[in-house]
Amino acid sequence: MLEDSHDKFQQFISKYKKMSSKKRVCIIGAGMAGLTALKNSLEHDLEAVAYERHTAVGGTWIYMERKEGESEEDVHSSMYQGLHTNLPKEVMGFPDYDFDTNIEESFISSELVLEYLQNYAEHFELTPYIKLEHEIIRVQPRSVGWEVIVHDLKGDKYFVEFFDFVLVCNGHFTTPMYPNTEGLDTYQGKRLHSHLYRTPDIFKGHNVLVVGGGPSGIDIVHHIYQHAEHVYFSHHLESEPRMDFMPNVTQKPDILRFTEDGAIFKDESSAAFSFVIFCTGYKYTFPFLSVDCGLNLDVNWIYPLYKHCLNINRPTMAIIGLPHQICPAQLFDLQARFVLAFFSEHKALPSRADMLAEMEADMQERWANGVSKRMAHKMGVKQFDYYEDLAVTAGIAKLKPVISKMMKACSRRYIFELDTYRLKRYKVLDDENFVRID
Structure with missing residues (x-):
């Protein structure tokens, strides 16, 4: 039974007034973002708890198959067999914990990334602060702090906790986004979102259409071309x-409309195929946030957020990891340190009006440059200015210059050197310099 929330709340307030020690922070998720949020929260002398609905830490880096009866959203991870990183491990780690130096290659398997995250949790002694198989059901603001309803999945029990701060780290690779293309309902072949792609063997003998030119689309084309009869790649x-090294791959422009057995493209060419893989991105979803949390979702634009992470309406809540086309672990750690500088009052927040004005100016520039709400938090070439801005604004340590230099050196190599770029190795010499070993 769910305990009476009013009584629990009054007990919390009474206890809160008597205690002048540590403030409490709820961290939702124990993937890459959640782990660094937890580690940094503990270093800021907060009483931190991370809730993870799955049986292990690691988030999207955990490989999991879809079980019978599960919906797409029930499968949290999008990891597929044989995935290797498209960034070198030398920029994939957190700033204060390196990958095992005995790993010679730079572009490593997903299993090694997962092992790294597990080692990170062990190294910083995070395990006692992580509650596995605990799902957040609702987060709701109270007059003081936040009320959080938690479902203990293993014991099938519900309970209420109260926190001063909330860090949302639930990731955004769980709910597939599909295009609204004419004729899709009439297409008779099989369809799959990259979220549920696992192995290439199911495409043996099929003509396959892969839709979407992001890193996952390009990588899946590379994964399946030796198994499929022919691959059409629409982007x-x-x-x-x-x-050119994949002789059975034909590149196509965007789809004009689907037909019963294939598609007609915008250059008026056509193709027949029996399988389509949509590599068309994901929807941001926060089903556990109550409507009075102060955040709005318009397609994939979450607002109002200060610097794409801090809830302007209720600045004791932040979302870690919204931006994409970034250097993940480095950004997650930087965002966590950024918001904690304000939570801990080491840095004073700007006024609400100033934060809103800055967000508005940023978004107006994005809209003017043709950025859609679907891509509202995209960084890409803007990421390096963003990293600098976060650090300077909060007065915290910046990313090491070598990280940005390596990121720029690796940029878009997967497009032009798909067959060879993962064979390269990188070595960090110091905080400023690196070398590439061919």
Whole structure:
């Protein structure tokens, strides 16, 4: 039975007034973002608890199959067999914990990334503060702090906790986004979102259409071409990826409309295929946030947020990990340190009006440059200015210059050197310099 929330709340307030020690922070998720949020919260002398609905830490880096009867959203991870990182491990780690130096290659398997995250949790002694198989059901603001309803999945019990701060770290690779393309309902072949792609063998003998020119689309084309009869790759990248080493791959523009057995493309060409894989991104979802948390969701634009992470309406809540086309672990750690500088009152927040004005100016520039609400938190080439801005604004340690230099050196190599770029190795010499070993 769920305990009476009013009584629990009054007990919490009474206890809160008597205690002048540590403030409490709820961290939702124990993937890459949640782990660094937890580690940094503890270093800021907060009483921190991380809730993870699955049986282990690691988030999207955990490989899991879809079980019978599960919906797409029930499968939290999008990890597929044989995935290797498209960034070198030298920029994939957190700033204060390196990958095992005995790993010679730079572009490593997902299993090694998962092992790294597990080692990170062990190294910083985070395990006692992580509650596995605990799902957050609702987060709701109170007059003081936040009320959080938690479901203990293993014991099938519900309970209420109260916190001063909330860090949302639930990731955004769980709820697939599909295009609204004419004729899709009439298409008779099989369809799959990259979220549920696991192995290439199911495409043996099939003509396959892969839709979407992001890293996952390009990588899946590379994964399946030796198994499929023929692969059509539909995208609108400004520069056409070099795929001449894959003789059974044909690049196509965007789809004009689907037909019963294939599609007609915007160049008026057509193709027949029996399988389509949508590599068309994900929806941001926060089903546990009550409507009075102060955040709005418009397609994939979450607002109002200060610097794409801090809830302007209720600045004791932040979302870690919204931006994409970034350096993940480094950004997650930086965002966590950024918001904790304000939570801990080491840095004073700007006024609500100033935060709103800055957000408005940022978004107006994005809209003017053709950025859609679907891509509202995209960084790409803007990421380096963003990292600098976060650090300077909060007065915290910046990213090491070598990280940005390596990121720029690796940029878009997966498009033009798909067959060879993962064979390269990188070595960090110091905080400023690196070398590439061919």
